[in-house]
Amino acid sequence: MSPTGVKGIGSILPNDNKELIRQAAEGSSQAFELLITPYTGRLFNTLMHILRCRESAEDVMQNALLQAYLKLDTYRGHSAFYTWLYRIAVNMALSYRRATKPAVSMDQQQEMTGQEVIDHNEAVGEALEREERAAVLHAAIGALSEQYRSIIILREIEGCNYDTIAEILSISSGTVRSRLHRARLQLKEKLLPLLNEHPSLS
Amino acid sequence: MTDHNPNYEIDGELLNAYFDDELTASECVVVEQAIENSPQLRESLQELKILSKEIQCLSVEFHSNEQEMIDTVITKVRDRNLSVHDQAPYCNVKIPVMARGWKQRLQIPALLALTACVLAVLTLQFIPNEQSMTLVQTDGIDTTPPVENFHRADNNAPESEAIADNRLPMGGMGGGRSGSAGESLLSENQESRDKAIRQAKHAAANANEPVAPAQTRERSFAIDGAMAESEDIPQLNRQVDKNTAVADVTYHIQVKQKDLPTLLGLLTTHQNLVQNIDRKETVGIADVEKDAAEEPQRRVSANNSMAKPVQKSAVNQIVMFRSNASQLATLVGALQKNPEFALSMNHLQRSALGKTLTTEIKDAPSAKVKNQGATTILSDTIFSIQVIATP
Numbered sequence: 001m002s003p004t005g006v007k008g009i010g011s012i013l014p015n016d017n018k019e020l021i022r023q024a025a026e027g028s029s030q031a032f033e034l035l036i037t038p039y040t041g042r043l044f045n046t047l048m049h050i051l052r053c054r055e056s057a058e059d060v061m062q063n064a065l066l067q068a069y070l071k072l073d074t075y076r077g078h079s080a081f082y083t084w085l086y087r088i089a090v091n092m093a094l095s096y097r098r099a100t101k102p103a104v105s106m107d108q109q110q111e112m113t114g115q116e117v118i119d120h121n122e123a124v125g126e127a128l129e130r131e132e133r134a135a136v137l138h139a140a141i142g143a144l145s146e147q148y149r150s151i152i153i154l155r156e157i158e159g160c161n162y163d164t165i166a167e168i169l170s171i172s173s174g175t176v177r178s179r180l181h182r183a184r185l186q187l188k189e190k191l192l193p194l195l196n197e198h199p200s201l202s
Numbered sequence: 203m204t205d206h207n208p209n210y211e212i213d214g215e216l217l218n219a220y221f222d223d224e225l226t227a228s229e230c231v232v233v234e235q236a237i238e239n240s241p242q243l244r245e246s247l248q249e250l251k252i253l254s255k256e257i258q259c260l261s262v263e264f265h266s267n268e269q270e271m272i273d274t275v276i277t278k279v280r281d282r283n284l285s286v287h288d289q290a291p292y293c294n295v296k297i298p299v300m301a302r303g304w305k306q307r308l309q310i311p312a313l314l315a316l317t318a319c320v321l322a323v324l325t326l327q328f329i330p331n332e333q334s335m336t337l338v339q340t341d342g343i344d345t346t347p348p349v350e351n352f353h354r355a356d357n358n359a360p361e362s363e364a365i366a367d368n369r370l371p372m373g374g375m376g377g378g379r380s381g382s383a384g385e386s387l388l389s390e391n392q393e394s395r396d397k398a399i400r401q402a403k404h405a406a407a408n409a410n411e412p413v414a415p416a417q418t419r420e421r422s423f424a425i426d427g428a429m430a431e432s433e434d435i436p437q438l439n440r441q442v443d444k445n446t447a448v449a450d451v452t453y454h455i456q457v458k459q460k461d462l463p464t465l466l467g468l469l470t471t472h473q474n475l476v477q478n479i480d481r482k483e484t485v486g487i488a489d490v491e492k493d494a495a496e497e498p499q500r501r502v503s504a505n506n507s508m509a510k511p512v513q514k515s516a517v518n519q520i521v522m523f524r525s526n527a528s529q530l531a532t533l534v535g536a537l538q539k540n541p542e543f544a545l546s547m548n549h550l551q552r553s554a555l556g557k558t559l560t561t562e563i564k565d566a567p568s569a570k571v572k573n574q575g576a577t578t579i580l581s582d583t584i585f586s587i588q589v590i591a592t593p
Contacts, residue, residue, distance in 0.1 A: 029279045033272060040268055048263035057263070058271060065275045070282075134260050141257070155222065156257040162224050177224065181215040187253060195252055 017081045025072040032069055039082050040065070042158065043089050049153045050093045052142050060096050064089035079167045083160075087168040090154070094146055133194060140190035148183035155180055217243060221250045468536060 023031035040061070047057040047064075068088050075084050141149055147169075154160045154168060162173045162180075169176070188195065213236070219225050220233040237243045265271055 029276050032279055033276045036275070037272060040272060041264065044265040044268065045263045049260075054263075054266065058265060061265070062271055062275055065272075066278055066282075069275075069279050133256065137256055137260055152257070156254055157260065162219075162222065173224075177215050177219050180222070181218045184218060184250065184253060185214070187257075188249060191253065191256070194256070195249060 018077065021072065021075065021077075021081060024069065025075075032072075035081070036065055036068070036085070039085055043086065046086065046153055046158055047089060047093050049138075049141065049157055050090065050150055051097060052138065056096060056100070057093075060093050061089065064092045067092065080164070083164050083167045086154070086158075086160075086164075087170065090150055090168055091170075094150060097146060136191065136194055140187055143190060144183060144186055147179055148186060151176060151179050152183045152187065213243065214246065217246055218250065221247060221254075 017035060020031045020035040024035050043064075044057060044061050047061050048054065051057045051060065064085075068085050071088065075081065141152060144152065150169060151165060154165045160168065162176045165171075165176045165180075166173045171179075216225070216229070216233055217237075220230060225233065237247060
């Protein structure tokens with residue numbers, strides 16, 4: 001069973017990047033721009049979900065792209081370029097999270113907002129309810145540990161398969177499977193009220 | 203949540219893998235059979251679907267200005283390309299971008315600073331003091347009276363001339379100091395300079411010919427202030443020029459041609475004292491220039507990297523080499539011990555000498571080096587001896 005409806009990064013990226021990679025590695029900034037442009041949108045979304053801070057995500061993304069350019073000579077083509085790029089970006093985001101603690105993260109803001117809205121859910125409309133659910137989800141994902149959060153994001157949001165996640169996070173596929181399972185268990189526990197409200201389960 | 207079954211975690215992983223379409227066909231068959239037989243697993247699978255759907259429904263976060271961010275990155279990439287000469291992608295520095303950025307930016311300034319420090323140390327070691335002066339070289343060999351800028355003092359009536367020239371025909375400062383010889387020169391400290399000063403003062407005290415003004419050649423040099431300001435050297439034509447930190451003095455010694463082999467032998471035995479030994483044979487002014495273009499180069503010294511073309515002559519022979527203060531003192535002492543040299547040094551033929559210098563200096567590669575300002579670092583007080591051998 002595949003995650004239907006997920007437009008994973010693998011499906012939107014061109015496969016034939018070798019020539020662009022070669023030119024970029026030779027110093028062509030234009031080739032590098034063409035190389036990274038298809039990935040930046042999804043990559044930023046991933047970083048946003050990991051970092052939950054727009055400024056941090058923008059900083060990390062910019063540095064990740066520069067790092068990718070500088071490390072182009074280390075790319076051997078054994079994995080897809082986007083996997084390699086995501087590995088750099090995700091690792092930088094995780095390192096950034098370890099090194100910095102934002103004063104008030106988006107999670108905290110949304111969590112606070114979400115709690116208030118949940119307490120007064122009878123007064124909100126459908127759109128606001130959707131935002132509330134999103135806020136709760138964000139809060140739940142943000143509460144996950146680093147390794148679980150990144151794996152959930154890569155799987156559920158980016159639609160990466162286990163092997164790709166393993167490459168990005170530099171872990172084995174078996175570890176991906178076990179961590180993903182544990183991450184989902186934790187999410188279920190955090191989102192139990194939300195899940196119970198779902199019509200298919202009620 | 204359906205976590206009561208002790209085997210659920212294992213089954214849960216398998217169920218997750220099934221949900222994620224990560225199982226083989228055989229594994230899928232097993233899981234599907236288990237799902238059919240277990241309402242608990244069906245519920246769990248439904249939870250997985252809902253959870254996944256909820257997460258996937260999260261709003262996609264967009265960069266506030268993605269194109270601007272890309273442009274910024276590309277600009278930085280181009281800047282890095284320029285700064286590292288298009289070698290940025292091949293730089294195997296495994297450090298974070300930000301750290302690499304400041305390190306890379308510091309590389310060139312650090313190298314420049316290091317180079318400046320080395321040059322400053324060398325300059326401070328060899329730069330003349332504020333009393334340094336410039337001697338304007340006279341050039342009117344044929345049209346003006348003989349110039350005696352500096353007199354050797356080894357005999358009763360010396361006519362030896364110390365020609366001040368920072369573009370000597372012996373290969374220039376840089377060339378003359380290259381290799382081990384150059385290092386040895388650079389290693390000369392103040393003591394050697396003091397020796398040269400004492401030697402120069404001694405020579406000036408015994409000089410008996412006044413300085414005669416002549417046509418300037420726009421070649422100047424600075425010698426140590428202590429020596430230049432000595433009242434014992436009234437012959438010096440002074441012109442302060444702090445930009446010129448090089449002091450080259452050429453001694454011209456005339457020997458008889460029959461004594462030339464002996465002199466060459468002496469120089470050969472004193473190769474540790476002199477560098478860039480050149481030998482030329484000249485007839486006259488015109489012949490010197492003509493022969494200089496025709497004759498192949500020949501070097502007397504084995505380590506002579508800046509040798510000059512050998513010019514044949516039936517009359518005079520000029521042997522030139524470079525030395526520095528302390529080396530010169532030792533060498534002159536050795537020459538003075540030889541009575542033949544002491545006698546012949548009193549008979550300098552100035553006309554041939556002056557023309558020879560003029561011709562050679564025009565072609566001297568060291569002139570370019572000096573124009574680049576590099577010699578102020580490399581040069582200290584340097585003495586050359588130009589020996590004219592007459593039949």
